[in-house]
Amino acid sequence: MTQPEEQHGAPVRAWRPTLQEVAALAGVSRATASRVVNGGAGVRSEIQVKVRQAVDELGYVPNPAARALMTRRHDAVAVVVAEPESRVFSDPFFARQLRGIGRELSASAVQLVLLLVTEAGDYAQVGRYLAAGHVDGALIFSVHNDDPLPAIVDGLGLPTVYGGRPGWEPTGAAPLYVDTDNRGGAQAAVRHLRERGRQRIAVITGPLDQASALDRLSGYRDVLPQADPALVAEGDFTAEGGRRAMAELLDRGGDDRPDAVFACSDLMAAGAMAVLAERGLRVPEDVAVVGFDDGDTAAQWASPPLTTVRQDIEGMGRLMARLLLTRLQLTFDGNTGAAAGLAPVVTPAELVVRASS
Amino acid sequence: MTQPEEQHGAPVRAWRPTLQEVAALAGVSRATASRVVNGGAGVRSEIQVKVRQAVDELGYVPNPAARALMTRRHDAVAVVVAEPESRVFSDPFFARQLRGIGRELSASAVQLVLLLVTEAGDYAQVGRYLAAGHVDGALIFSVHNDDPLPAIVDGLGLPTVYGGRPGWEPTGAAPLYVDTDNRGGAQAAVRHLRERGRQRIAVITGPLDQASALDRLSGYRDVLPQADPALVAEGDFTAEGGRRAMAELLDRGGDDRPDAVFACSDLMAAGAMAVLAERGLRVPEDVAVVGFDDGDTAAQWASPPLTTVRQDIEGMGRLMARLLLTRLQLTFDGNTGAAAGLAPVVTPAELVVRASS
DNA sequence: CTGAAAGCGCTAACAG
């Protein structure tokens, strides 16, 4: 008996059948067995059946390490999420995008490997992981302007798709990304407030080292180029940040307070509304509020329900995955992708009017 | 020239240095190079230096596939999340636990592979993935009573830790899990409402095929064994479910409506509060509300702020990871773990009183 | 259409 005796019920299946044994049982060579396992192209169907029987009988599952060693493919992609301010996960935005990605990948039997960057030191670890060639490609989120990741994947030549337009100057190949029309959405939001007759429209921005935050601010400025600088407060996409920014806006103004505020995320809008409530200001009578995201929770459960800019978040996730997958396919075929007409995608952002404005 | 000519800036580093070349450059054998790369135990420090220089010079990174083929370890664990009702990601609960797990694993340089089960068919895919031996262990969340996953990992003998007590009868070894004191927390919540003088305390439960939901309901019944059955409504942990359940409770009662409600998740509490607001019922004057989770968003941003049962969500995630890691270490040492005194952990749940009750 | 042979890059005995 070579198997160690178990002390408990669950048998640790330390030993797993190999292709060799499948071949032996089916009475064919390893090579043929391999062909069948990989689709069976060019194998007599009679033999295919025998091999598949053997596979079932033995419960054979290919060893991915061995396969990867040979093929240099892993059928896995990394999703890299940097959350320096531990923001990502309190925001449903990312979660929904992740779901879209998961759906799309699992349809192609490609594994999703989630890499969380929590502390600065993790960048090196993630870099090593990617450099080791664990995965065939990467999806990278919420890149800040000083983010080391783009340089890393660029240096590695790892096929990558970004979530949100990366704000850095492209050095090598043009980056592939999926983004919302942040600027257009912001314009629509601000225009809406103006059309409602609001005179002093404030904005609570996201962190200004991120392209999405900058773009939304640009949209605001497009519509209100002459706006009082005191109407702009920087937030960080979190509820707490929205809270702080709103308080700041109110404290600044004296009695010339804003009569509307465009918060660049729903979470910040929620924070802002909490402050307004505390100060006895009614929404929308005294101050109209518009958010951005429509990532369910915040917008729909706020009272009053939040007017916001909707993006198809899950769809963006799917798109990212799809883009990467075709890029990988092309790479495998020896094409770099850019040549094949792969290009960034910008999805529309649509204003949804509810009671808060 | 064997390397394909690049059409674009980014060089695809198709070729990567192997241990062989590191050894050659350092003037030692592969074996020695390998030893150095793996810590250098028992190698003259003089040679270690030479090898490390070669590693740096060449930018060598070990090929994980080759290594796994040999060692049968992957330094990766799977996190399996089944979200049949697409609930998981709208709930900050899971996200925070994930963060705890990520922190703990990255401290041990163990990779986190996220497996999302979205549709019924995905179970087979996840099963195959786990069976293939991609990972050394698994963390499994939100097991329902008919969940096929426990049987799968059990059959595979894959070291596993559950998030939340699995509600099935243990067949093999006793399952390892990390859970909150759901029952105790629920008792505290209901007792609190009773002490506040509430007479008709309703409960909005979670999905009753999940242990956590059942345990919370048990806590309610512990305190109010004689409660009117009409005061119990089944929810599903989502805001929308809470909404429906609350409406049901109000419609049932006639003018004998509840004067308090214990919602078994914050999200459901938020839904319930929305319904109460719509019907012109004040919180807490007319109906007191208590939630469960304290997963930031919902509880803190509700108005009025929600009284709820707090659990250390991130800590639970860390604990799960830690438990699995020590279990893996033991497995590697040839021990099954149960023998070594590894046991489930139940963390405390503490009532946090805010304005809603 | 099938089999034989040659590794992919690495680690783990086993000698020296």
Added chain:
DNA sequence: CTGTTAGCGCTTTCAG
């Protein structure tokens, strides 16, 4: 302490 020798399990030319 270090090198030599065998593979891990799989795919993939290349003959037949």
